[in-house]
Structure formats: C-alpha cells, structure tokens
Amino acid sequence: MTTSISTSSTTGFASEIAALIIQTETTQEDSDRLARDAARNAFLTDAQKQVDELHAGAAAGEAGALAGAAFSIAGAACNMGAAVDSYDADTVDSQSSAKFSDQLDAKELQTAGSAFTSLSGVASQVAGGRESGDDAAEAKRYEALQAQDKWQADDASSEIDKADKLGDKIMDIVQSLDQDQNQANNAIIGRI
C-alpha cells in the first residue's frame, strides 16, 4: 500500500511521517498483543497439562503401592499358613499320614508365599510404579514448555512497551514541532 505524503509544510510532513510510524508501530503492537495472549493461553494450557500429569502420577504411584502391598500381604499369609502346617507336621505322630499331608501343604504354601513376596516389587512397577515415572517425566516436559511460553509472553510484552515508548516519543516530537511552527507563525503575524 502506498500513502502519499504532502509537502505543504514541515509540520504536516513530520506529522504524516509520525502518523505512518505510529500506524506501523500500532500494527506491530497489535501483533505483539496477539502473540502475548497466545503465549499466555499456551502457558495456562501447559500448566493444566502438567497438573493433570502430576495427578495421574500420584494415582499411578498409589495403585502401584497398593498392588505391591497386596502381593506382600498375600505372601505373608501363605508363609504364615506354611508355618502353621509345618508346626502341625512336626507335632503329629511321625508315622501318621497327616504329617505327610501337612508337610506337603507347608511346602506348597511356602512356595506360593515366596513367589508372592518376590513378585510384589514387579507388581508394584507393573500396576503403576513405571507409569508414575512416565507421568513425572511428562509433567517435567510441560513445565519446560511453560517456561518457554512465559519467555514468549515476556518478549511480546517488552515489544509492546517499546512500541508504546516509541509512540510517546514520536508524539512528543510532533507536539514540539507543532509548537515551534505555531510560534513561528505568530512571529510572522507579529512582523506583518
């Protein structure tokens, strides 16, 4: 787009130049405002995602702990049963068939107990421990994105401030030029 600049007076010329500069700065400022608002919205969105990931991580961690505890308790219960059966086997008559049965039960329960106890760590990881770690990593990623959004918003705000200051400066110059022009006009009137 081309805009004609009048050459009738210095003040008019300066005013038109100033108006053009201010117009350009205003357009740039509008663009910066849009960028700043977009960066702020992105910041809020990323913050919400980070919060969601942290909540998910907490829930996964609790689920993992629950699974681990359940396996530990099951293992302990089996081991307790094995101990009781073993005691029964030790206290009954050595020729009795019940002794053999108790010994067998004790062995089976002990095996099951050991298996449950050994698997408690794995169950904890599978049920949520690993997911909790992933969620924590995702939350960290969103935190980094938030920092980036904040920088962008701050940059846009700085540009807006700069444009405002430039606009003020230009307005001051134009005002000063107008004042000078008016004084000159008055002086001329005085000389006529």
Next chain:
Amino acid sequence: MMVQSQCASQASSKTDVAMDYKKLQELKQQLADAIEKAKEAADHSGFFGFLSNVFGSDVAQIAGAVAAIAAVVATGGAAAPLILMAVSVAMEEGAKVGAKLGLDPKLCMAIAIAGAAVGIASGTGATQSASTIASVARDVKLGAQITEFGATTAGAGLGQVSAHYRADQLNDQADAVGFQAQGDVANMGFDTSLSLLQESLRTEQRETGITSTIIQNDNDTNTQLVHRI
C-alpha cells in the same frame, strides 16, 4: 471528549486492576492452603512410612532371626544344648562384627539380646530332656514365624496407608503448581492492566497538554492580531 474517553478507559483499567488484585489474593490463599495440606499429608506419610519400616523391616527381621534359631534348636534333638551354646556364641560374635561393619545398631542389639537368650536357654537345656527343648523350640519357632509374617503384613498395610498419604501430598502439590501457574497469569494480567492505566493517564496528560497548547496558541495569535489592528 478525548479526555472523557480517556477517563472511561481509565475507569475500565482501574476495574481490571481491582479484579486482578482480588483474583491474585484468592489464588495466593488457595496456594497457601494447598501447600499446608501437602505438608500435613507429607507428615502423615512420613509417620506411617516409619511405622511400616519398623514392622515390615525391623520387627519382621528380628522375629525371622528368632524363628531361624528356634528351627535349628527344634531339629537339633539330643545335640540341642550344644547347638544352643554354639548359636549363642556365634550370635554374640556376629553382633560385634556386625557393629564393626556398620550394620544397623538396633539389629546388632537385637542379635546380641537374642544370643544372650539362647545362651540362657542352652544352660537350662542342659538340665532338661532333649524332647522338651525341641518342643519348646517348635512353639517358639511358630510364634516367631507368626510374628514375622504378621509384622510383614502390618508393614505392608501401613506402607499402603503411607503411599495413600504420599499420593495425597503429590495431589496437593499438583494443585499448588496449578494455582501458582494461575497466579503467574493473573500477575501478567495485573501488569497489563496497570500498564494500560499508565498509558491512558499518559495519553490524557498529553491530550490535556495539546489542548492547552492549542488554546494558548490561539490566544497568542489573537493577541498578535489585536496588536496589529
């Protein structure tokens, strides 16, 4: 008219500033509440975690050690008193060596006490029949094993309670992060409203200055013209 327009703009900016300030105060309060709740949950989690460790680790280990000794004695038969003496000596030495190697002092103390108890039992055992000792040892073994697995169960249960409070703590921390982020955005909005108000005031000042300059210039011109007439 221009000044009137700026006044309207200033009033709007002032309302924005007041609203943003109120929102900031509310968010600060919510953030403080979330942090307080997270702290309480952390305290509960730590307490139950400690209990879980005591039951699941210390008590269970000591009971397990007692059960193991009782098992040796129960299967020792006629040699039980000799085994008891050997175990007693071994445990006392083991406690000393363990302490030197940096083993948990509580555990070393428990081993030493158990060793002394076994020593006493071995002395008693010398005067009693082997079958009686074996029978008592079986009872002790069962009791110790039930204690061990009961403690393990209690430890696991308490660990779960601790994990629940830990999850509460993490949830409260997550809420705090959310409130902090909202506070940051509210702060940015507050700054924007303030700078808009500042800009509006500057513009009003400039417009007033321009108007007064124009009036002064008109007066000067009129004065010059009057002088010339």
